[in-house]
Amino acid sequence: MSMLVANGLTHRFGRERALDSVDLVLDTGEHMAVLGDNGAGKTTLLRILATALRPTSGRLEIAGLDAFRERRRLRHYLGYVAHAPGLYPALSAAENLDFFCDLQEVSRSRVDEVLGTVGLSNVADRRAGELSRGMQQRLAIARAILHDPRLLILDEPDASLGADAADLLSGVMRGKTVVLATHDHALANRLCPRTLVLRHGRSLGTATHLRVVR
C-alpha cells in the first residue's frame, strides 16, 4: 500500500521555480533518500511532503488522505525534522519534549524513552541553548518521533550528528516510512534502498542504490 503519493508537485517563490512537477510514490515502510546540490529543491520538497508548505500546484496524498485538506489530522502520523532544530533555548531538553507532549497529546512518560533513543538521557535537565549543535539536532529528532509517527520526513538530519549518525538514524527510522534529504551519498545508500535525485527543482528520477554521476 502506498503511504505517500505526490503528483506534479510544483512550487514557486516569486518568479523562481523551486520545485518543478515532481512525482513520487512511496510504499508503507519504504525509505527513500533525496539527493541534490544546494538549491536543488530538497528542502522545498520536504517541507511540502511534511505539509509545512502548500505547493503552488500539484497533489499530495498521505495514507490515502488529501495532505492539505486533512493536514491537521495527518499530523498525528507525521514527524518532521526541519533544517533548523527549532528548540526553546531557555527550556531543558526534557522540558522541550514535555511541551510537545502536551501539543501532541502524548503521555509525558514518552520523554525518557525518546531521550534514550537519541542518546540524550544524561543531558535531559540541561537547557537546550547550552547543548552542542549535534545534541540539539538529536533533540529535534527526539521531538519528531515523540508521537511515534508512521511517516518521517528528515531534512539533513545527519548535519552535525557525528560519527554515529547512521546508527542513530537507522534506529529511529526502523518500521517507519521515511523521506530523508542529505548531502551524504554513503549515508543515503546505507539507510535508503531508493534514492531520488533533484537538480534545479526537477526530478532526475529515482534509483535503487544509486551511483550519482555529477
Add this chain to the structure above:
Amino acid sequence: MNPLRVALAVARKDLRSEWRTRELVPALAQFIILALLIGNFGFQIDSRNAASIAPGILWLALVFAGLVAFGRTFTAEREQASLEAMLMTPASPVAIFAGKAIAASALLVVCEAVMLPALSLFFGTPLSGGVAAAVLLATVGMASLGCLFAAIVARVRARELLLPLLTLPLWIPFIIAGGQAVQSAMGQGGNYGGAISLLIDFDILFVVLTSLAARFVLDE
C-alpha cells in the same frame, strides 16, 4: 485535542522562558518608569492638574510597552524556527495563538503592577481598583489585537515599523474607553460604568475577531 490545554501549555512555556531569561519584563518595567518620569518632568504637575494629565501618560506608556511586549511574542518564535515545529503538531492554531496572547498579557500585567504604583507615586493620583480594572480590561483586547498583528508581521523584515502602523489605529477604541474610565476613577467625572461596559464590549468583539483570523494567519 483540548484547546484550553494547548493554550495553557503554550502560555506556561512562554512564561517559563521569560522567567529564566528575564529578557522582556525588566526592560519594559524600566521603560515604563522612565516614561512616567519624563511625563512628570515634562509637565508642570500640581495637585490641580495631576488627575487630568496622569491618564494620558499612563496610556502612552502602556501602548508603547504593549507594542514591545506583543511584538516579541512571535518574533522570537520565528527567529528560533520553533513556530513551525509548534504548527506541525495537531494542536489548533487558534489555541496556540491564545496561549501566546495569554502569556504576553500576563507579562504586560506584571509591568502594569509596576506602572500603577509608580504613576501614583510620580503624579500623586489615587491608586484605586477602578483604575486597575480599566487597565486590565484594556489589556485583554489590546493583547489579542497586538498578538494577531505581531504574528502577521513576524515574517517581514520591517516588522518594527509595521506593527505600530497596523496595531495603533485599532487600539484607539481601548485608549478612548480606557482613558475615560481611568479619568473617572481618578475623580475627574464621567461615566465610569459606561466606559467599563464599552471596554468589555470591545474585548469580546476583538477577542472573537482575532480568534477567527488567527487560524488563517498561523496556518502556513
